[in-house]
Amino acid sequence: MNRAKLLRLSSILVNSLSSTRQSGLHSLRLNQVTHFSHFTQSPTFSRNPHFSNISPNSHQSLYFSTTPDSLINLILSKDWSEEFEIELGKLNPRVNHESVVYVLKKLNRNPKKSLDFYKWVRDKKGFEPRYVPSTILLKTLASREFLKDFWDVAEEMKGKGFCIDKHIYGAVNGALERENLVTEAGVWTKFYEKMREDNGENDAVKGVVEVIMGSEWNEGVESKLMKLGFPLAENVVFRVVWNLKEEPLKALKFFEWIASSRKFEHNSVTYSRMARVLALGGLMDEFWNLVTKMRSKGYEIDNYVKLARCLGKEHAVKLFELMMDGPYKPTETECNWLLKMLAHELDPDIELVNRVVNKYVGAGNTHTKALYDGLHRSLCKAGRFDEAKKVVEDMRNAGFKPDNITYSQEVFGLCRLKRFEDAVKVLNQMEAEGCVPDIKTWTILIQGYCIAGQLNEALSCFAQMPERNLDPDADLLEVLIDGFLSQDKLLGAYKFLVEMVNKACIKPWQATYKLMIEKLAQDGKLNEAFNLLSMMKQQGYPPYPEPFTAHISKSGTVEDAKKLLEAVPMNGLPSTEAYLNIITSFFNIGRHSEAKDLLYNSPSHVRRHRIIKKLFGSKPSINSPS
Template sequence: MARVLGREDCIKEFWDVLHKIRNGRHELELETYIKVLERFLNRKMIAEAVNLYEFAMGSSEKPSPQDFVFLLRKTVVSRDPDLNLITRVVRIFINAGNSIKGQVFDTVLKSLRSVGKLAECDKILKAMEEGGFVADSSVHDRVVVGLCSAGRLDDALEYLDNVEKAGYSLDPKTWASLVQKHSRAGKLEMALQCFYKMIERKDGENVGCAFDVLVNGFCQKNRAKDAYKILKDLVTKKNVEPWQSTYKFLIERLVSQGNIKEACSLLGLMKSHGYPPFVDPFIGYMSKSGTVDDALSFLKAVTGKEFPSKTVFLHMFEELLKAGRHELAHNILSKSPGCVRNHADVLDLFYSMKPDDATAAAA
């Protein structure tokens, strides 16, 4: 009888039957529950479906956890999701002695994404929390990423900020995602603001990923010099430690644009973090269009007790001579320290690659 009456035009009669079953100390068959629930959901009768679920959870043979997830997903993706119904579904499940793991929220996010409603993920989580779901940091991470993916960047930043103020510590990659989304949207100043907020929360630790994204964002907008200024300021004043790959990427961009002074300055910062100097872009630049002053600035930047500067001199002289920039090589040599000018390997290199030999090598 319950199966027959479980439709919108017989709702009152349907519930009368169910109450008689319960009062007569009988049970609603699980198969009947499943059939009627599917009918309710197919006909968009979400409230009735939740009422039926609550009734079934009061039976000795309760719906399975999978049934809970199924109903939650259907409630979430309904045309105008009723947050109160979402709260009820969660509360019913938890009050029956169950717990909800973070994977359930992953399923909810997938459902929201499938119907283009990812922008509502923060509201859905709040409704679930009101029902007793306890979200951990990883769940909040997913909400921030979801809001970013939905284009709600300002809301994502506000959400992240509030969550961390509440005592949660979100994954640095979540911050990086927010910085990246702002950068790709052309909102570089907002991306920078996000990063500064991250530093406040993380005290300059574990920020390498987000900073790498920030530097890339500025460089993509042809603002490598601005990225350099930001990096220098953050390293010297905020104790930020960029990744080695971040240094390399920015040095390559600066050198390719002829900003040798700034690129040389980064070599000193690299050394302060224990990274070996990144010399290849400089050598390539010198062999094509570098000047004596460029070369001397570069060589001064890489000279130090721990770095074999003579090796760099030899490498640069060799590339200059191969490229036929014989005059430039000699000018640099004349202004080099005596230990370099008189070094046997340097003298042998210049002798072996006289102008005619250098031309042949270049060919």
Template sequence: MRNQWRLLLQRCKPVSELLQYKVQPSTTLHLSRNRIFQSIIPHTHAPRSRFQNPTFRRLFSSSSELVVEHSKVSDQSVVTSTLIELYSDPFKSNEHVMLEMKSKNDLAVDNHVIEFFKNRGSEPAAARLFYDWVMSRGSDDLSSNSCNRLLGMLGANGLVKEFWDLVEIMKKKGYGVKKGASVRAMAKFHEEGLEGDVQKLKDLFALGSIDASVDKISSRVCKVIRQVPWGIEVETKLQDMGVVYSGDLVKSVLENLGTERNKAVIFFRWVEESGLYKHDEMTYNAIARELAHEEYLDKFWRVVDEMRAAGHDMEKATYIRVLNQFVRKKMLKDAVDLYAFAMGGNTNPSLQDCPYLLKKIATSDILDMDLFSKVLNIYKEGGNVLTNVALDGVLKSLTSVGRFKECNKILRAMEEVGFFLDENLQCKIGFLLSKNNKIEEASEFIDFLEGSKSIPSYKTFGSLVEGYCLSGHLDKARDCFQKLIESKGRLYAGYALETLTDAYCSKERAIEAYKLLSEAVIEKEVKPWHTTYKLLISKLLDQGLFKEATILFAPMKAHGYPPYLDPFVKYVSKNGTTDETVMFLKAMTNKKVPSTAVYMRVFKAYIKAGRHNQAQDFLSKCPKYIRNHVDVLNLFSSMKQVKDTAASTLVVS
């Protein structure tokens, strides 16, 4: 019996092999990823990559010209469908439709077609001319929606003959009359007293026009296929149904058989082998969507390769749906292969798909750098350039799974495709590595930068110093500071020096900060920031290191900074000796002695602190012109009066 072997195949073989039947003898087709299928298409033994254009012929194609011709027909049908939708819309004005048509750049229409639209809605004859033009282009590729739009237009214009002619065409295609089209026609038939046609339209629905819809026919076909294992019985029943298969119908059957994917593929092969329908982009995409599951991957890749060989592209919607499905199921290798397949055709994946896949690979159970690099190379070969924003997203993904230490691997892979870090990302990576105790990785990061074209900036070193300080690795921070001076020079060391100084001081190690600053100033000729001097002086005095604090006045003056008096005045007035006060005043000025205002400030601080005796002692050590200065005399006179008044009050009480 004809094709009886299929029944035996389905009964005897496990589910995973049901899709690998052969319609005719063939050789083995070798695809990438070592997938092996039994081809239903003649071809040579030569292996080929999945992403190259296959050389084998499509079923029933007598020559390569058929592929080109089919592509032209597909483009033509899309334009025709769009024009039908615009022309037949009852809710849009003529002006609105004309503007919308002109806005669609992909509608390459001639003046003849434009004339149809200019006369749209003027009289039934205009609608008839448009209908005749559409039919002259062929009705084979018209979808159910396009036919129903035309039907509604014909009915609304009272074109009875054309209306019923189109109904017959739709019956042969397996299309049903939709409610919208019938309502428009019924209203016009009533208006013009066409009672016979009104009744005929009612009878059409009474007989079940809805049963001729794609959904209903699809349901009946699927019912036959599901009843028993595929074999001659199923094929005979399907042939006896007399169904005229359209792209919409085949697509619907494939989708309805989605839970029985083996039968879906057998039907897909049978309907074309039997000469009932030659697959197009719509049906190839439909079967591809249904096969995008782990247990059917071999069949999926076979179909998409065959689709491209037949001159069809993967639809954007199919690509997006399958890509997300692969990623959701953690089938990242197949997701990347799909991305490569789409980039090699006309699908035009989004620019965001590359960073999306990179982030998913970065957060997968195992960081597959070969897969990561493959995505980068695909993206680059597409003429694209990766941005720092994209890399930042990948780094955040690494951080989210505690894998930030792997960033150096990521950076090397990106450099291989010509990507170089900007300063901001250098700083961010350096800071995060050093802050999170990734000492070895941080050192490797700097080595990587120095050996690449992403030359580290002084801010990068500063970020490393800051990170080391926050993680408590002050020795590493100090080494990095020295490397900064050697690499970038003394002019860029200010921020790093202040960061280190603050870190030492916060750990009550001001003397080490003092030694670091002194060494940097004397040996490296670094110019610290004014704020660095002020910070260190305050911390030295807090820890009682008065001598070291006063020594800092000399480099401050050499660097053109004004003296920082506040902490000294506070220190000597509360805890210092008069000798220390004299030492401080000599150190803070370039002149022989400080100004009277400075002396007055110190005297007032002593008095406010209640250290009157120390104030008198300090006064005795001041230059004569200070001791005799009227403001000083008045200050001490008022101090004496206050003391005398206090003493009198004490005696009286």
């Protein structure tokens, strides 16, 4: 869109949609500054108290002398060949579940080497493919160049009875869509659904779960399980434990019983899944006892992030420290994930953040920009800006230049404390240093005003963006819509959304449309809600009839229902399901007359549907108007 037009539009919106403007808004405009006092140089990063005087090179040789990292360094340094395989064989690396997972994670940005390594350990070293390493490789290969190999791995997983969970499905689907492999993404969805149908609940798993869930654990349950004679396969045990996650103590009983009575040898896969079930259930004493036993037998957690997601922050940090002391340490990506998770807290625990950073650096890892930002993020959110500035000084001394991420964290922290003038100064400081605030930085500032209930100021900032060659996006639109709604300005939010779509050519998030449709339908503003439904369809989103159905069934008319049926289909005529939903909703709430009126105006195949016959009976009166 032409920015001059957007500038005029934003000015109109500020004047027409906001409440009465307060004085002094123009004093908040960002001004170019003529000078800037740089942060005073501070001691080096290693002297920062947050890093416990750890030297950047401490433990480096010990860390890189471990077998998994030596193996990774060798794989990355040479092309794969038969000669190279001979050289690898002479290293005699330890090939087990943990080591294969660790190497595949480290190679996840190099599909060719990941695939070569996987084939080598499978075909030459006798490694039996398991769920976790297979899914890591699957995500790595989800690209245009490696599609054949991707499908080979997927078929191998299906053949071994694996059942991919929805998170892996989503990650792979996202990777395919980013490569514009729309057709392949559709095939992948069908493959995933078929795999879940074939492998998700086979008879063996289903039978075991039904017996265990049928009563409290006792000798009778054990006797029934013995009679079932289910296969003691890793994949069966893995899935039984997961299907018992709603009853974690029963899952643990089963886990212990098959080891003692059936002599099943647990491994990293089954231990890790049992640990997740206990963590999800909040059984922390049992969780740590299991982890201790697991490690005493030489097994390690195979996926830190998946398990840490199920834990509280203190336990997640404790597990991180435990794994950093082991041979298969959490990766840089996993460390950064943990720091972000800790910063997500309303009031970040800086002691926990320091423990993570110190442990990671203490293992000989280099200081990365992401590591500095991880600590800086929590300090800013906690309002400890003096300490945050010292981290920025150390960042500079280490050769990393503060960027939009760094400054945005400070802006967010200041906005959280309603120190908006200071937040604006940070933006001026950025420009003075040649770091132009981007759309995300502006969005954070505007969000700060919205959260503080200062919608006028948020809109004033929004009006300045076209002058700075910044186009609003779906994230910013969502923030401003939330700002309107927080001030009970539902129609203002609606008008703003329509203007931004029609005149600024923004495609809102699907969630933004859905939220506004829900609010409008609840408030009885069906015409406005129908308009958004139409806009939603025009931008390629699926229809969202649920809020309409709920409102219309309670207080709407048959004409409202007809209007919804016309609006719902993406192509052609309304679906049978759409008719059934509305007619059933009328009927269930006791509005039988409206249900019949709508039914008489429905196609004949709807009137003959089994659900309709069950509701009204098979009387002739439902087949034609009375």
